[in-house]
Amino acid sequence: MSYQALYRAWRPQKFDDLVGQELVTKTLKNALMTKQTSHAYLFTGPRGTGKTSAAKIFSKAINCHFQKDGEPCNECDTCTSITAGRQNDVIEIDAASNNGVEEIRDIRDKVKYAPTECDYKIYIIDEVHMLSTGAFNALLKTLEEPPENVVFILATTEPHKIPATIISRTQRFDFRRIQPDTILQRMQYIVSQKQLKCEPAALKLIAKAAEGGMRDALSILDQVISFGNDEVTLDNALMVTGSVQNDELLQYLEQVTQKDTAKALEILHQILNDGKDAARFIEDLISFCRDLLLYQQMPEKVENDELNVVNDDFRNFSQKIKPEEIYQMIDLLNEQQENMRFTSHASIYLEVLTVKLATRQTTISPKTPQAAGEKLDPKDTIKVENLTRQVKQLQQQVEQLLQNQSNGQSVTATNSSRPKTTSYNKTQVRKTTAPAKVDLQQVYGVLSDATRTSLNELREIWDDLLNMLTVAQRAVMHVSSPVAASPDGVIVTFQFDFLCQRAQTDQPLKDTLENGLDRLIGHVPRLIFMPQEQWPQIRQEYLNGQKAQKHLTAGEDGQRTEQETPGDPKQPAPKDPVVDTALKLFGNEVVDIKND
Structure with a gap:
């Protein structure tokens, strides 16, 4: 068998x-x-802390008929097949390379079938x-709601990227970084089982370099063993x-x-020439600086720490x-560590760091005159009084400025010695705020297929949709309402421009809304946000454009574009495309048709 x-x-x-x-x-x-297993688990934590291993152990234990105290026997056919990776009922998927909708739909279609052996x-x-x-x-x-005989185990190193709707459907377990002394004990056990020559200081160094990951520690140990011909020495580990x-x-x-x-530079060059990593x-x-600080405060802790x-x-x-x-x-x-992240000349940064x-100038914490028992110099007292007076003047100016803003008046300087303030009012402030951007092409695309049925469907579930949001998201969407909808899109207006802009740039908010719409109405229409004050004008421009296009088409076909004079009252009036569009958008129960 090849080396593992x-x-x-x-x-x-x-x-x-x-x-x-242990937790x-x-x-x-x-x-x-106790037979109280869940249908879905979420394992989160840094790399190399045992997430995938725990998932496979759980897969064996839940299917093992000879389970004892929650542990699998690792001897039956089920356990051995799962360990070897040939069990068809335990499916391991790498979401990094299978992250599309089709792969998940394939799981959704196959999950309904019962397991074959387990x-x-x-x-x-x-990496979900x-x-x-x-x-x-x-x-x-x-x-x-998976079938009763199906369990999902999701593993990830970045749980903040998973939607809250997914996390709420799982039992979450956070895997912590493994302590260096725990890693050291595990490596000592492995080395003793392999009967290798080992220096204790080398294992301590590897345990610290692993940074809480058992897999990283064993990979480094593997390299040291190969480098030293089955000998683990401190020099090889370094x-x-x-x-x-x-x-x-x-x-x-x-x-x-x-x-x-x-x-100091000479010592630095010697370290780099020895092949040490910058x-x-x-x-x-x-x-090392951290150890110095701890030793000054708690020497016993550092003395008893076997890794130092x-x-x-x-x-x-x-x-x-x-x-x-x-x-x-x-x-x-x-600071220098952050600068070195994107450079290929690390030695230069280390030389600058050394200088x-x-x-550097050692800073001394300032002492207050009261604590030192000293008196303020008379010149300093005058300076403090002048500064206090200036602060009071600035406070008065700010209060006057706020009062004038509320009354819609301009602010003027009342004293030539005071700095001039620029006068402005609420109208000017409103004009300086950039309006929310609206994609008219998307809006017209929704209006061309909009129906009253789609709008009523959204209005009925709108309150339920908002209740699915977080408190911060509801604060943005509470002044919104759908005004037009088609099977593929919905136009949502906001009473305030800044909330509309906030919603347009908030991708997590859009994702949550789409997830909620998928649950409530079974599909995800495209969301288009716009300020409420722009909606009447855009709607009227669309209706006018439809009417003009109809007249232009009639003129090109050689037909009459004028309206016929009213004749027989029994004869039905000709259909107006603008009226048809309005009926399609808003229904016929609130529309009055008036001839020009």
Whole structure:
């Protein structure tokens, strides 16, 4: 059999093997033991924390007939087939490459069929946040009421990208970053099982470099084993991870705090020449500064932390440096780390960072005169009084300005010594606000197929649709109402222009409205937002355009464009296209037909 990566060979096969997620595993095991499993689960959390592994373990446990205390037996045909990935009733889907509507519709069509071998059919959708809006809409109804023998397990690293309508239909479990000491214990167990030579300091370094991901830790360990010919040493771990030893970090910070720029640059160049990663160097510096701060406040915690080596040099340096200096260095490190994200010349940024750290000015927290027992200088007292007087004058001007605005009057300067203020009123403010943009082509497309039936259908469910929104979304839509609708589109007007603009640019609001419309009326019409004050003019321009087009067509065909003089009262009056359009839009119960 070919070699398997460590994170695959040592993938957890039962809940007890899933380290660092005790809250999740205990809840799932209790649900399995009491037969209180849900129809849909959502597993969220950083990469490499066990989301997909937990989904596969749950798939085995819920279908295993020899389950004990919520754990699968891993010996029956069902468990072995799921572990090997050949069980047809456990379907794993990668939403990153299958994110369209057609793929979800295929699931919706097949979910009605009973499982072939297992008791439950399990759908594991990984990276579910990559699904499109249409795919989420297609999944909604099935996810809410699937057949009794179907369970959905959704996994994602970015839950904020999933619609709230999906999250509300699932039981959510948040997988946390795994603590370094937990990762260390797991790696020690694996190394002992493989009977490898290992230095404890190397495993500690790998556990810190993994940043809470067990899969990342095992991948790094795999690289170190390959690099060192089945030997795990500290030097090999430093080489693979690009990390810097604490002694080198300490020497660098000592030269920086002593303002010795040349020596600090020399140490930096030596670190880079050894092949250390620039981004990892800044990460290690931030972590080292953090350890210094913690050691100054809680030395016992850092001393007892087995992932850190506190020696005499570290203790002496922590007594020399002040917390304010550490704060400054962390700020500069964070700033330069952000700048290095999009550059290919990281060494230049590190050199600039070194100069900044060595030439920075240490800030001293100011003391108030009262705390220091000092008295204000007479000149300073005069300055304070002048500033206080100016602030009072500015407050009076602001109050007068607001009062004049409410009365519609212009503001004029009352004193030549005061700064001049520009006069304006409510009309001017309204004119400076940019009007909401309206796509007339889309509006005319809806009006050409608009019917009274479609409008009445929307008006009946409009209040229910608004109740499905969040509080913030309802605040935007509470002054809106549908005024025209066709099977494919709806025109919604707003009483205030700024709320209309807000709705036009709020994509999550549109997505929620479309999801609600799909549930309430069974289809998703196109939403067109416009200010209420523009609607009568646009509607009249459309009707006039329809009438002009009718007259132009009649003239081209050689027919009479004038109206016939009224003759026999029994003879029906000729049909007017404008009247027909109005009847189609608004119905005949409120329309009076008047001849010109």
